[in-house]
Amino acid sequence: MTRKLGRRGFLLATGVAGAGVLALGASRVDWSQLMTAAAQNPLSPDAGVLVVVTLYGGNDGLNTVVPAADKAYQDARPDLAYKPEEVLDLGEDLGLNPGMKGLKKLWDDKRLAVLRGVGYPKPDHSHFRSMAIWQTASPQTASQTGWLGRWLDATGDDPLRAVSVEPVLPPLLAGQRAAGACLPVSGLKLPTGALGAAYQALGQPQQGESPLVARAARSVADLHTTAAKLGGSTHDHDGGKGQLAAQLDVVAGLVEAGVPTRAYSVSLGGFDTHADERGTQQRLLGELDSALSGFVARMRRTDRGKQVVTLVYSEFGRRVHANASDGTDHGTAGPVFLVGDTVRGGFYGDQPSLTDLDNGDLRVTTDFRDVYATLLQDVLGTDPGAVLAGHQGRVDGVLAT
């Protein structure tokens, strides 16, 4: 399932939004709506902004934050393991994957927090179920709403408060009543000449049209506004930068403009490395690294940008032992990253043991809801209780408040 079940596949395959909000039609916004909102109701420069980066496919945590010096690690995956001299030393016998030089700089700057052993009780090895659990923050029972969707439900109706820069709305932004908005980013190269002009003219509103026909016209108009206004921020499929960098560029532009959005969702897929993992994962982590470090550097240049906290997670880590195909199968706990100006860099949570395993898997040391609760409270300024069913845990001290 590595090939096609990338970002897009996983989104809806979680089943969260399949029959719910998306079926009814999630809100779509265009650039001009966002800019109007920024002009009329700009986000307070000291309001926290959360950017959620989802790594679809199950990123191998042990080869991301690597216990290279641990003999048990080397023994468990001899052909897949990084040598101690290969990784970027973080101390405590851990090192970052060699593809993550930008994040290493952020670590040295004390702007990167590494939360270790993050997961949930009774881990599920299904991508669909596990991603649904992460996105709904409901490990015990299936939920129809995402955690940020419930935050939207609890705090008002404006869909602009949460924006996905992905082709379709991820379940984490689907609430019971409210849902985040989608702003697509890829490949908005419009035709020119007579055909282009005729096509653009289809976007004109026409009095007396039925709502769906009017919406279809509006959508054509949105396309032209978006392409015109986003300009260099949109990327063709074959652009030099990766998809994640393109998404984060759009987020950066929106934050700088003062759009009243408090939560953004972006994503990168392809982490389901059952076979020939090393090269694939290092390439993907490299893409994450350059996209994220570029974004953080840009965000540090403005007051609004300094309020941005970025969360990076995946639905699960992978098994400690390599499989017979130079890959790893679905596992459990993994590291979570928090990056930003208000983040207090360092390690949080205990590194799971490589010898005391649960049926071949790492034991969870940090509940993922502790992370969400901390972000809801300290970045979004909301009481996490209503969103996380009264969950009490927090990751203490990770954010300067």
Place this chain on the structure above:
Amino acid sequence: MPLLDERAATRRLLDRLGFGPRPAELDQLAAGGFTAAVQTVLGATPDPVTMPDLGPDPGRPGKQASPAERKQAQQALRQQELKAGLWWLDRMVTVKAALPERLTWFWHGHFATGEQKVRGPRLMLRQNQQQRQLGAGSFTALAKSMVTDPALLLWLDGQDNRSGSPNENLAREFMELFALGIGHYTENDVREAARALTGWTVDRAAVKANLVAKRHDGGAKTVLGTTGPLDANSLVDVLLGRADSPRFIASRLWFRLVSSDPVPADALNRLVAGYGPGRDVTGLLRALVAEPAFRDPGTALVKQPVEWAVGLMRALDVVPSKLPSTQLLAELRGMGQVPFEPPSVGGWPAGQSWLTTSADLARLHLAQLITQHADLAHVANAEDARRLLGVDAWSQRTSAALSKLKGAALVAVAACAPEYVVST
């Protein structure tokens, strides 16, 4: 409420119970009036089926396979997937009787099964043919075929569901999405239903599912108040026997063929009466097109991307497999819909979810691709394009937009007009 006139109602019939008119089809049918058109559409003889030969299952590369071997197996699978998808698209475009294909397409979205996880195009085609053969008859037969369908078993982990170690995925989705609708059963019913479905395994090479007796839980189960040694077959009888089931099936067809708004209670009763004790899908459709709402100008639907593309290719007489297949599928993917790849077991979204800026651009590209492969030199003005596509009327906006174009460019833009993108 003013109803659509006979011609517009006939056009809508062709949109909703097919993929839109082929050249001259609307003129011919409309001449006889809506009622006669309904008889023609519902009574049409299905076109004969010749399934494609995909060749043998490329198999799964073993643990010891080299990267090259794995890549080769991957490519072989990819080729089969492409062939299967194009075969179905070709069929949707070229059949004379569109309703059976439209129903097959509906059931594919209902029992939404994804090749992304099944990884067996031959299994997907087998399911597809079952839905084609059974799709217009008794829902009982279709549901019983689906509950042990090999592709569906793989998609919903039915293989992992065995006595003493049940996997509830298939049982839950069968109740929630296929037979009853959410809220019409309890968690305990799901657990018990899962026990009834234990023991099925898939033989990929033989393209079939088998019941392995020792994996099946033969004990008594209680599902929705019925107790007995339920198995897949009798479980379906229990589920479909519930009063919630006909209402659910009728609402799903309404949702895709009439309107995204809920069915009014009186209309729902009439649909259920048409479905009847025989659970007759065609009877339900007959009741559905007889509803005043079917001729209500207010009940518009956004065409799903595949419906839109197939409709355009039918109107222009363009065979999908004659197009550059990589681009065809890339644009469909860009619009958010590729046959055999629903995003989840919940199927595809509906309504304005399809009207996104990024999907619009893919739509324009696909319209350009299709029109470049059609003979459109004779299409001189907006009116020609309107007749060709079977649109009731262009708005002033659209007439003006199209006024400076002709030929393929004209039809490409016309196909992206709101009046064509939405089935009004």
